[in-house]
Amino acid sequence: xxxxxxxxxxxxxxxxxxxxxxxxxxxxxxxxxxxxxxxxxxxxxxxxxxxxxxxxxxxxxxxxxxxxxxxxxxxxxxxxxxxxxxxxxxxxxxxxxxxxxxxxxxxxxxxxxxxxxxxxxxxxxxxxxxxxxxxxxxxxxxxxxxxxxxxxxxxxxxxxxxxxxxxxxxxxxxxxxxxxxxxxxxxxxxxxxxxxxxxxxxxxxxxxxxxxxxxxxxxxxxxxxxxxxxxxxxxxxxxxxxxxxxxxxxxxxxxxxxxxxxxxxxxxxxxxxxxxxxxxxxxxxxxxxxxxxxxxxxxxxxxxxxxxxxxxxxxxxxxxxxxxxxxxxxxxxxxxxxxxxxxxxxxxxxxxxxxxxxxxxxxxxxxxxxxxxxxxxxxxxxxxxxxxxxxxxxxxxxxxxxxx
Numbered sequence: 001x002x003x004x005x006x007x008x009x010x011x012x013x014x015x016x017x018x019x020x021x022x023x024x025x026x027x028x029x030x031x032x033x034x035x036x037x038x039x040x041x042x043x044x045x046x047x048x049x050x051x052x053x054x055x056x057x058x059x060x061x062x063x064x065x066x067x068x069x070x071x072x073x074x075x076x077x078x079x080x081x082x083x084x085x086x087x088x089x090x091x092x093x094x095x096x097x098x099x100x101x102x103x104x105x106x107x108x109x110x111x112x113x114x115x116x117x118x119x120x121x122x123x124x125x126x127x128x129x130x131x132x133x134x135x136x137x138x139x140x141x142x143x144x145x146x147x148x149x150x151x152x153x154x155x156x157x158x159x160x161x162x163x164x165x166x167x168x169x170x171x172x173x174x175x176x177x178x179x180x181x182x183x184x185x186x187x188x189x190x191x192x193x194x195x196x197x198x199x200x201x202x203x204x205x206x207x208x209x210x211x212x213x214x215x216x217x218x219x220x221x222x223x224x225x226x227x228x229x230x231x232x233x234x235x236x237x238x239x240x241x242x243x244x245x246x247x248x249x250x251x252x253x254x255x256x257x258x259x260x261x262x263x264x265x266x267x268x269x270x271x272x273x274x275x276x277x278x279x280x281x282x283x284x285x286x287x288x289x290x291x292x293x294x295x296x297x298x299x300x301x302x303x304x305x306x307x308x309x310x311x312x313x314x315x316x317x318x319x320x321x322x323x324x325x326x327x328x329x330x331x332x333x334x335x336x337x338x339x340x341x342x343x344x345x346x347x348x349x350x351x352x353x354x355x356x357x358x359x360x361x362x363x364x365x366x367x368x369x370x371x372x373x374x375x376x377x378x379x380x381x382x383x384x385x386x387x388x389x390x391x392x393x394x395x396x397x398x399x400x401x402x403x404x
Contacts, residue, residue: 005314009322013298014329025294029334029378030341032287036280036374037342041364043276045350047269049360051235051259053201056132059258060092060229061238064245067252072224078249079228085244087233090129093225095121095215100182101157101208103170113170117157119181119208121215130231133197133204140175140195148214151179151191154205155198164202164358181208187218200360268359284377291327291385299323299393306393316394320387323394327386331378342366 014022055061066073073079073093082091102114124145128134134142138161143152153173155161160172173179175193182188191210198205216222232241238257245255262269299306306319347364354361 003321006318006321006325009319010325010329013302013322013326017298021294025290025330026333026337028290029287029330029382030337032283032290032381033334033338033374033378034341034346036283036287036377037338037366037370038346038364039279039283040276040370040374041342041347041366042362043272044365044367044370045355045362046272046357046359048365049200049357049362050269053199053204053360054262055235055258057136057199057201057204058131059261060130060231061235061258062230062232062241062245063256063258063261064225064228064230064250065254065256066226067254072221072226073228073250073253074224075249075253076223078245079225081248082228082230082245085241085248087237087241089231089233090126091228091230092123092126092130093212093228095212095219095221095224096226097184097215097219099184099208101153101170102180102182103173103177104180105171115157115168115170117206117208119183119210119215121212122209123212130229133199133209136197136199137195138198140193142195143209143211145211145213147194147211148217149189149191150194151181151208151210152195152197153179153193153208155196156202156205157208158193158196161196161198163198163205165206183218185219189218200358280373280377284381287331287378288381288385291330291382292389294330295323295327295386296389298326299389303393319394320390323390324383324386327382328379331382335375335378339371 064073079091079093082088097119098116099119100114100116101119102112104112122143124143137152138155140152143150156163156165157169158173159166159169163169170179173193175196177193178190179193180188180190230241230245232238242255242257342364343366347366350364354363356362
């Protein structure tokens with residue numbers, strides 16, 4: 001096989017071919033590449049948004065829960081040492097209770113709306129280091145450490161703020177309204193709604209928060225915890241910190257990473273990844289079929305030329321490789337232009353204007369791995385799509401190529 005001759009044939013074929021066909025082919029390959037990267041990146045962005053909400057508003061990086069036969073974590077000394085571990089941003093201890101929350105809109109006892117929701121206590125300053133709920137207040141304000149008769153509730157409890165569970169809510173209460181809360185030990189308190197928050201996590205939006213001191217007065221406990229959330233610097237290093245936390249004396253507590261607690265959300269993330277792979281495969285096949293058609297038409301139009309080249313002694317491999325080079329040229333140019341569109345137009349656009357999805361604010365998560373896989377996929381599609389029609393055309397007999 002004469003490689004130089006193959007390159008020369010490919011060059012002359014592209015140069016002398018229809019400029020309109022050339023531009024259209026490059027456009028198709030560019031769009032095929034953009035499609036491959038965009039689909040993977042947008043689904044990657046959805047998964048990242050789900051993970052962001054889970055880490056920053058629900059579980060943090062690490063969740064510490066009591067021993068199986070215990071209601072509270074009672075190792076006060078170890079709890080206080082968690083924040084001293086290098087790399088730990090902060091920790092926040094919660095008391096958790098399931099409470100009956102009621103709202104009497106007209107204070108006449110005839111129009112009471114109620115429901116059971118999770119209510120948690122927070123140490124205000126510690127909580128701000130671990131979750132972002134303080135940045136998600138849509139009405140009113142965040143709790144202060146001295147608040148005793150005030151409560152902060154999620155939009156799914158309040159209702160009337162665009163939640164997805166309006167039929168289960170209290171019907172649209174506002175900041176300043178008073179609600180009754182009956183805790184699991186039958187203690188009943190009346191609170192003024194100080195703030196209403198909305199995060200991109202339905203489970204969190206169905207929670208209510210009061211201060212640590214208030215919850216301790218209700219549960220008759222002190223310096224214990226139903227759970228402790230731990231925030232660390234680097235996602236992915238949770239197991240390292242879990243070992244360090246256990247070394248503090250919490251070996252018997254139930255300590256889990258955030259991704260072990262996601263449940264249905266984790267399944268949804270896996271589903272998005274699977275859909276992304278399926279659509280990527282389909283996009284690759286479409287690109288390969290496109291190249292196949294283009295090279296096939298080129299081979300058909302040059303049958304006589306191929307026959308003449310073979311008649312003067314040119315090897316079949318040289319002819320086949322010339323068409324493969326053409327196909328790879330279309331693929332490489334499509335990759336270059338497509339990558340430019342993704343990296344310099346779409347990605348900055350999505351970063352500046354992320355999509356408002358129910359699971360979070362979604363942008364394009366363009367990673368090196370996505371780019372690498374897309375490059376390989378399009379080049380492979382070009383190679384296969386160019387080889388088969390070229391192989392078929394070059395294998396025809398000389399007489400058949402010239403005279404038919």
